[in-house]
Amino acid sequence: MAESYEITCSCGDVRVRLSGVPRVRGHCHCNACRTVLNVPYHSVTAWNPDQVEVTSEPDRLVTFQHPDFAIKKVFCAGCGEVLYNTNKMDWRVVSQLLLSKSIGHLPPELSSLSHFHYAARIVDVNDDLPKKD
Ligand SMILES: [Zn+2]
Ligand SMILES: [Zn+2]
Secondary structure (H helix, E strand, O other): OOOEEEEEOOOOOOEEEEEOOOOEEEEEOOHHHHHHHOOOOEEEEEEOHHHEEEOOOHHHEEEEEOOOOOOEEEEEOOOOOEEEEEOOOOOEEEEHHHHHHHHOOOOHHHOOOEEEOHHHOOOOOOOOOOEOO
């Protein structure tokens, strides 16, 4: 059975359905995530483009191409909340926090399996997950 999950922004204008199993789920410590999103690290699920479907009016979505990184931010025109960002493979990178907020909890099958780009970190994390560079 294929799972699907719906994420929505704070104002509710944008709804996005994610289907299937994410390619990647983990805590990303790369400089690009940190710089573009102003976070110490980015707790993510990453999906192929064909797993991600905008189910609300498409004109409410705004795409911003970052000038320095191969990352686009895709956010709501009404409330500014980022629904996902893309990476250089054009995967859709969805925050675990947004999933948690939208669903009411973070489903265990979407939680992090590892830390990656850990050598680029600015904070140490003392948990039992594998740390990959
Ligand atoms: Zn919104
Ligand atoms: Zn990253």
